[in-house]
Amino acid sequence: MERTLIGELGQKVGAEVCIKGWVSVRRDQGKMVFFDFRDRSGSVQGVVLPASAAIETAKEIRNEYVVSVEGKVNARPEKNRNAKVQNGDIELEVTKIDILAEAEPLPFDMSLDGYNLDLATELDHRALTLRHPRLQAIFKVQATIIDSFREFMKSQDFFEFQAPAITPATAEGGAEVFQVQYYDKKAYLTQSPQLYKQIVMTAFERVFSVNKVFRAEPSSTTRHLSEIVSLDAEMAFIDSWRDVRDMSERTVRFILERIAERHSKELELLGATLPTMIAKTPTMSLTEAQEKIFAKTGRDVRGDKDLNPEDERTLCEIIKEETDSDFVYVYGYPTRQKPFYVYPNPQNPTFNEGMDLLCRGVEWLSGGRRVNNYKQLLEHVAEWKMDPKKIEMFLEAFRYGAPPEGGFAFGAERMTMQILGLKNVREAAMFPRDMNRIDGLLAETKKPE
Amino acid sequence: MERTLIGELGQKVGAEVCIKGWVSVRRDQGKMVFFDFRDRSGSVQGVVLPASAAIETAKEIRNEYVVSVEGKVNARPEKNRNAKVQNGDIELEVTKIDILAEAEPLPFDMSLDGYNLDLATELDHRALTLRHPRLQAIFKVQATIIDSFREFMKSQDFFEFQAPAITPATAEGGAEVFQVQYYDKKAYLTQSPQLYKQIVMTAFERVFSVNKVFRAEPSSTTRHLSEIVSLDAEMAFIDSWRDVRDMSERTVRFILERIAERHSKELELLGATLPTMIAKTPTMSLTEAQEKIFAKTGRDVRGDKDLNPEDERTLCEIIKEETDSDFVYVYGYPTRQKPFYVYPNPQNPTFNEGMDLLCRGVEWLSGGRRVNNYKQLLEHVAEWKMDPKKIEMFLEAFRYGAPPEGGFAFGAERMTMQILGLKNVREAAMFPRDMNRIDGLLAETKKPE
Numbered sequence: 001m002e003r004t005l006i007g008e009l010g011q012k013v014g015a016e017v018c019i020k021g022w023v024s025v026r027r028d029q030g031k032m033v034f035f036d037f038r039d040r041s042g043s044v045q046g047v048v049l050p051a052s053a054a055i056e057t058a059k060e061i062r063n064e065y066v067v068s069v070e071g072k073v074n075a076r077p078e079k080n081r082n083a084k085v086q087n088g089d090i091e092l093e094v095t096k097i098d099i100l101a102e103a104e105p106l107p108f109d110m111s112l113d114g115y116n117l118d119l120a121t122e123l124d125h126r127a128l129t130l131r132h133p134r135l136q137a138i139f140k141v142q143a144t145i146i147d148s149f150r151e152f153m154k155s156q157d158f159f160e161f162q163a164p165a166i167t168p169a170t171a172e173g174g175a176e177v178f179q180v181q182y183y184d185k186k187a188y189l190t191q192s193p194q195l196y197k198q199i200v201m202t203a204f205e206r207v208f209s210v211n212k213v214f215r216a217e218p219s220s221t222t223r224h225l226s227e228i229v230s231l232d233a234e235m236a237f238i239d240s241w242r243d244v245r246d247m248s249e250r251t252v253r254f255i256l257e258r259i260a261e262r263h264s265k266e267l268e269l270l271g272a273t274l275p276t277m278i279a280k281t282p283t284m285s286l287t288e289a290q291e292k293i294f295a296k297t298g299r300d301v302r303g304d305k306d307l308n309p310e311d312e313r314t315l316c317e318i319i320k321e322e323t324d325s326d327f328v329y330v331y332g333y334p335t336r337q338k339p340f341y342v343y344p345n346p347q348n349p350t351f352n353e354g355m356d357l358l359c360r361g362v363e364w365l366s367g368g369r370r371v372n373n374y375k376q377l378l379e380h381v382a383e384w385k386m387d388p389k390k391i392e393m394f395l396e397a398f399r400y401g402a403p404p405e406g407g408f409a410f411g412a413e414r415m416t417m418q419i420l421g422l423k424n425v426r427e428a429a430m431f432p433r434d435m436n437r438i439d440g441l442l443a444e445t446k447k448p449e
Numbered sequence: 450m451e452r453t454l455i456g457e458l459g460q461k462v463g464a465e466v467c468i469k470g471w472v473s474v475r476r477d478q479g480k481m482v483f484f485d486f487r488d489r490s491g492s493v494q495g496v497v498l499p500a501s502a503a504i505e506t507a508k509e510i511r512n513e514y515v516v517s518v519e520g521k522v523n524a525r526p527e528k529n530r531n532a533k534v535q536n537g538d539i540e541l542e543v544t545k546i547d548i549l550a551e552a553e554p555l556p557f558d559m560s561l562d563g564y565n566l567d568l569a570t571e572l573d574h575r576a577l578t579l580r581h582p583r584l585q586a587i588f589k590v591q592a593t594i595i596d597s598f599r600e601f602m603k604s605q606d607f608f609e610f611q612a613p614a615i616t617p618a619t620a621e622g623g624a625e626v627f628q629v630q631y632y633d634k635k636a637y638l639t640q641s642p643q644l645y646k647q648i649v650m651t652a653f654e655r656v657f658s659v660n661k662v663f664r665a666e667p668s669s670t671t672r673h674l675s676e677i678v679s680l681d682a683e684m685a686f687i688d689s690w691r692d693v694r695d696m697s698e699r700t701v702r703f704i705l706e707r708i709a710e711r712h713s714k715e716l717e718l719l720g721a722t723l724p725t726m727i728a729k730t731p732t733m734s735l736t737e738a739q740e741k742i743f744a745k746t747g748r749d750v751r752g753d754k755d756l757n758p759e760d761e762r763t764l765c766e767i768i769k770e771e772t773d774s775d776f777v778y779v780y781g782y783p784t785r786q787k788p789f790y791v792y793p794n795p796q797n798p799t800f801n802e803g804m805d806l807l808c809r810g811v812e813w814l815s816g817g818r819r820v821n822n823y824k825q826l827l828e829h830v831a832e833w834k835m836d837p838k839k840i841e842m843f844l845e846a847f848r849y850g851a852p853p854e855g856g857f858a859f860g861a862e863r864m865t866m867q868i869l870g871l872k873n874v875r876e877a878a879m880f881p882r883d884m885n886r887i888d889g890l891l892a893e894t895k896k897p898e
Contacts, residue, residue, distance in 0.1 A: 022850055100686075101853075102823070102850065104823075128845055154596075159589075160592045162661075162879060164676060165663075165676055178631065182887070199575075204579075212661065226631075227614055400553060400577050438631070
């Protein structure tokens, strides 16, 4: 008999069907056995009556067994219906069960409500805990973040390219880079596709990429990962950094809309509410933001080179109170505090046209206008004391005519964490890599020879 | 004035417009100056008449200057029309030019017909050569291969996940793996998301990923890259390996259809023709394929452990002659020649249920059914002399109930190369990494300390 997905059983009342999936729960009531079966489309309750040919097999089966089940879809009596759960108005009367794969007894409770692991144990058993609805909800939302980023970019005529992971030299960062033994030479894992997306922009105008970036940050905070999915965009022929701001705002708005459309169930399960993005997100310079914080709290951060974490929280609170917006753009950072490619404000070159999008007290996205004039770029390279040979390919793109341009980037894991209100970014990475863990703990790993 | 894309000028005859883009060609005819302008949407000819206010600026401008141009869209006289090129029936009469960025004199001819670089020079100047229509065509087709893979997978209810790049141990390969200095420990760059996609399959049933994989193959052939975009799929609840075969065939067919729909212009420019996929791709066991080759050529390869490159070419020729299909599936390889996770044929365990899809003489895609029974998996791990501790996370997924399953994978660059008939796979990677090159040549790189 052809397989029916569990999610489609509601339309099959009265029919004989075959479902295939896992046993989430078995309740042996002596004469009868009840099951919760699940597949990728959902869950359904099954019952094996005493007279069923499947009753002996039903007694053998344990949680997480993989089964092929035949039976009849019955409407439940009115009093047994549960409108709050999927298929709460039907029940599968089981006539036949084939065991497709057995499962050993579970090392912990995997039920919806009983599941309660600390993060370390959860990660130690990622291969199993991924089956839990709460974890599935996290990664379903993350898949939508990534996919709707691509969808929006394509709708705006951005071209997708593949940024490289292995790079020859570290243009930007210092110590926080992973070294690769590359044949008999050395190379590095990319920290950002920044220079590559600017190169490709000079050929395709509007480009985006979804690629891994790597940060060797020797810290075990709740916010750091060694391997991150970076969502990057770059666009040519802008009139000012505000075009980049607008495109990034539309991107985030589109992602939030897609999540709202598709994931009400997942948000509810995780107890998460989407942040509020009003029609026009408040946007202010760093200086203005610092004035606001001073006026509100008396804490004088005016003239600081950047917002510190406390400033970011305070600013978001002020903006929320004033406008109901959970988001706020801050632009205009001290030029020399930021990378060489960020465009200085022509009216006041001490400050640049870089920007950050903050939400709920933390940075979600960064971007801004870039220097596109080749001579100015060479001046910056000299001022920033960089070796132009190490970025020769990047400089070549600008030597031969590069339009006014800018772009933005954000990390999929951090956005997932922030949208869902997760406490640790590791919860938002399916296989998180950090200082101490690559799947398992690294304690026993040998040192490199 | 708001910007009009060059591709939309055909609908603006008689109108005053502003375009922004690059100068592909400038032809100074003394009194008048002709230009070919281009942007991401295409090209158009512009003319600056002697009386134009732009004539002085027009004289300054060189190839690859970035310009903002105002003018009037004129229909060309009948005799000057060229139906073969985009906008061949119109011309932009230029009234104003603003130079947005200058360009230094080009180091080589970048014109459509004059461009003629050896591959090494082309790669040395990738930041510039990416602007050439021929290279753009390659990467546009590649973007469609990747995007239509995702599109088809989603249409079939496959869930996208992010496979990790950094791995703790090498489950499969031997020497051909890159080592990473991971804080004070050692780690490796992934060679394949194989084990991860099988893990995630046990939670989501149908999964796919688009991720980088890395191969430290110390060879400089035309077929090897150190960094590859791997397109991977895995599906649960199959009845046999033929379900995997069918899904992979539908995937490739969908990709070819999308390319045909979108890229006739690119295929023509590259002189490429899509391979023929008939209604049901010929499918045979390795043994049958060897018999065919022997019968046709007298070359006795019966009993060989695999098809060698000559066998693959011969088989594809035979199948093409017999059926007009450019594609052929070969399944049933010697079990012990392949990885531990490949499912042995229950009727004849000497041969497995792995498969390859060949086209035009080379392998395009690999896959097959996997071992899903936990006890059988443990037996394989022992027989293959693997350390079960190194794949503990993988084994855990199968310890707790894993359905019958299989999957397939292919590399974006190789498929691009084969579809477009490129001579070297480096042409199909925007920033190819190989033994000798990461953007620039590696000769001067210092040895790792």
